[in-house]
Amino acid sequence: MFQATPRGSRRLAVSLAATGALFLTTVVAAAPASGATESTENTDVCESFRAAGDNFAEYCIGEEAANDVAATNTIPGVDEIASTANLRQIANIPKFGGFASEGAYDSDLAFQGNYVFAGNYEGFNVFDVSDPSAPQVVSQVVCSGSQGDPSVIGNLLFLAVDQPRTNDSCSSSVSSATQESSWEGVRIFDISDKANPRYIKSVRTDCGSHTQTLVPSKDGKSVYVYVQSYGPSASAFYCKQPHDKISIIKVPLDNPTSAAVVATPVLFPGTTGANSTTGCHDITAYPELDLAAGACMGDGVLFDISDRENPVILSQVRDTNFAFWHSATFNNAGTKVLFTDELGGGSSAICTSSYRTNQGADAIYDIVGSGADRKLVFKSYFKIPRLNTTLENCVAHNGSLIPAMGRDIMVQAWYQGGISVIDFTDSANPVEIAYWERGPLSDTRRILGGAWSTYYHNGYIYSNDIQKGLDVLKLDDPRTNNARAISFAELNVQTQPSYPACTTVLRNRQNGGLDITSGITCLDGVTVNGATKVAPGAGLIAFNSTLNGSVTATGASVVSIVESNVNGSVDAIGGTVRDSAVTGSVKTS
Structure with missing residues (x-):
């Protein structure tokens, strides 16, 4: 059953418009016939999520719409x-302290060195994962306001608040969007002391901040915060219709307390095409390529962000099988985008036999063409090829690339559908190569839970589970x-970094030396019998390999030797030798 709050009325319109006839049929089938008594069970399962805000209740699909499970x-x-x-x-690490209750939902993740910043509807945790098998709690900051998505850069942490509050303080309470005094937007913390983060600044944004994306300025002196929000209403004071825009905050890194909104570009103007898309749910930026991919409710969008304060739409697509464009991930080359569909708002049981394999799923698009003519092509x-019970909320959610040599591989959260x-x-x-999942949280009621965000960082997979806390997987x-x-050194998944792309991948024995004159040669389990030389501009990445000879590089684009053995010396200024045995001298700085 769909019920729209004042902040959710136009969200419903987008969902229905974007999903097409089949989704409408599903909803109608779930609703009571005219004059019939509405199902109390269905009302309860959806209404129980309303206090959480977000679109959990607005898009929730009741149990009658998903009651035909024939699991294989x-x-x-x-x-x-x-x-x-x-x-x-x-x-x-189970939820604890101020986040221990069922209604304190764990949310997104950010990374810096050996620290994990784990968001929650009540604030954020800081964990030390120097030993990933034994994470340590560093601090917990209680500062309520859903959904608490964190992003980090240097000594700053940004926290998204998409819930009207009585004021911007951490002691505020829930307010009404109709009140002029209400506040929602972005909170900024100084995290130079991880054990004692300090709240230093807030910035109000229209309709709050459901998610936010950091985009560094080209001169490196500032960072822009792209703020995604939606759900306008005629009665909301700071969230008026239409809301076909994002807010852009500029933060001078040497003076973060002067942060302010510098632009509110209207991305979907007019009354045709994208008129029902009232803002974006999430934007993933790829700053190095001056690109961004927007999951904008009813649309998937490719942006040119060369001008950080004025994103320009390059391509815009719709899909009748997509109910709610939720998030996006580029491949490393920037030639593909994987979009996710959050059918049912994240609170519904979409991984059952009542829903097709193209509903609540990922959609993969190639980026074709060049320059201003680039287009998204489905x-x-x-x-996920497994069925869940009707008591498990399951749908495509947040994930990240795994920087595997020569391949496009991603790990992704599916709520109670687990990790894929x-x-x-x-x-x-696309092919699934691994999965991990828990069984349902209950066999008598639907509890909102499961993996919210699941990301790969420096050799391990970290997953923030709504109810179970922080999971670490290998x-x-x-x-x-x-x-x-x-x-x-730092990872905000929605600010996608590039990594060295292998032009050649070797996986066999190399008899004789290796002379790399151009491109990046990657060694995966290779034995090289002879000296390795890397020419200026070329690169070497060696993993789990044995190099029987010296390694020399001058002006190389990258030299990274990891979990390998070098029977000789390494002379590579600016290079990295990590978790490796080297019999000779090592000169990297």
């Missing part, structure tokens, strides 16, 4: 774990183990 897989029992052999959990869908790893190197034929697969050769 064995569904694990309550709190049981099912997985492929190559993906295993190595640690868990290639395929992907949905997919290879979409062939964008027309993926052991020959297709992805070499991703450990790539590490990031």
